[in-house]
Amino acid sequence: MKNLKFTLLPALVLIGLTASLRAEFLYVSYGKGLLSFSINPDTGSLTKLRGTPTIFSGGVGSIALDHTGKLLYASTGGNVVSSGYSYGPYSSIHGYRIVGNGQLIPLPGSPYQVTGGALAVDPFNRFLYAADYGTYPNPGSVAVYRIEPNGSLKAVPGSPFLAGVGAYQIAVDPFGRFIYVVNFNSENTSVYQVLESGTLVPVPGSPFAGVTPYGSELLTNDPISIVADPNGRFIYVADENLANIVSYSATSSGALSQLPGSPTAPAGPW
Amino acid sequence: MAIDPFGHYLYVDEGVAGFVAFRINIVTGLPEFLQGISVGSYFDNNPVGVCVSPTGKFVYEGNANGIPEDGPMSLRGFKVGPTGILTLVPGSPYFPLGAWDFTTGPAPQSVQGYPSSMVVTP
Numbered sequence: 001m002k003n004l005k006f007t008l009l010p011a012l013v014l015i016g017l018t019a020s021l022r023a024e025f026l027y028v029s030y031g032k033g034l035l036s037f038s039i040n041p042d043t044g045s046l047t048k049l050r051g052t053p054t055i056f057s058g059g060v061g062s063i064a065l066d067h068t069g070k071l072l073y074a075s076t077g078g079n080v081v082s083s084g085y086s087y088g089p090y091s092s093i094h095g096y097r098i099v100g101n102g103q104l105i106p107l108p109g110s111p112y113q114v115t116g117g118a119l120a121v122d123p124f125n126r127f128l129y130a131a132d133y134g135t136y137p138n139p140g141s142v143a144v145y146r147i148e149p150n151g152s153l154k155a156v157p158g159s160p161f162l163a164g165v166g167a168y169q170i171a172v173d174p175f176g177r178f179i180y181v182v183n184f185n186s187e188n189t190s191v192y193q194v195l196e197s198g199t200l201v202p203v204p205g206s207p208f209a210g211v212t213p214y215g216s217e218l219l220t221n222d223p224i225s226i227v228a229d230p231n232g233r234f235i236y237v238a239d240e241n242l243a244n245i246v247s248y249s250a251t252s253s254g255a256l257s258q259l260p261g262s263p264t265a266p267a268g269p270w
Numbered sequence: 271m272a273i274d275p276f277g278h279y280l281y282v283d284e285g286v287a288g289f290v291a292f293r294i295n296i297v298t299g300l301p302e303f304l305q306g307i308s309v310g311s312y313f314d315n316n317p318v319g320v321c322v323s324p325t326g327k328f329v330y331e332g333n334a335n336g337i338p339e340d341g342p343m344s345l346r347g348f349k350v351g352p353t354g355i356l357t358l359v360p361g362s363p364y365f366p367l368g369a370w371d372f373t374t375g376p377a378p379q380s381v382q383g384y385p386s387s388m389v390v391t392p
Binding site: 053084260 | 272284292300303321323327330343347349360361362364366384387388390
């Protein structure tokens, strides 16, 4: 135990020092391109990096980092209007390695000619998920790509997996067991168990619909955004039309159960 | 919408309605209103994206092209105080594609953008 203590202490000091010295960078996808900034660690103020923005020939949509913060993926090859709003389908995914000064270096084989969409990375950096909105009224889908050691992407067996209509955004369980996909037009949330292979299996009861009391009626929510509590206890879904937040408990089976007192009342404008 | 890395705060971009911070009740799990941030001037209108730094210390929010939709894209950074209250970081708002004096007319497309997806490295 004594030896262990002496071994751990310098390691912890080193980790703490590395964390405090490491620069943070902000990346912003704005439809036409990708902006890169360094962040002042004390004030939070932003400085645009040299060479930014990176411009794409088609629309650029969702971006995601792996959990080391060294790999960045961007959905590309989408449609874009003059104001910068971009929309799918996204026909490719660009992958980058982030080097020490925040510059983006293309990964081997990038861009990958695979379907993009709303992106999220598994907490153990095994998989990249891409929710494709699809073409209304046809259902959307979720593609799963294994992240190879060099950062390149390889579709897992069975990918893509069927989602609801208007698959819009993804949240990932912090333990990597489940993913949650909001389906805007289907007005519900699909929950999938993630198998070791990356194959997705809908959990019993999926999809789950949030409801909002309205007089004597229960209105179904139109989910547009979703996040998972980092402690694995709760899931939050933002609704566009009713402008509220539906809160769920995240059960060990993956099933969603709307919390008593939810949704949170509409807020704003401010 | 974004959640901080400790599960304490929830940040919601509400488009023309503004930008809202909630504190999460650790017992019930329900978000409780903490702070509403005005869409402010013309430049700050229409929050469409938000992210939290991995330390939870800073929040960044992206604003599309204002109302009417012919202004410049902007970003705002906020420092998270001990009670969760947000204050603007120095230099905010930023106009990374270029600022524009809207009184002279609509902004050119070159300074317009829709910053809907944002990430911060650990």
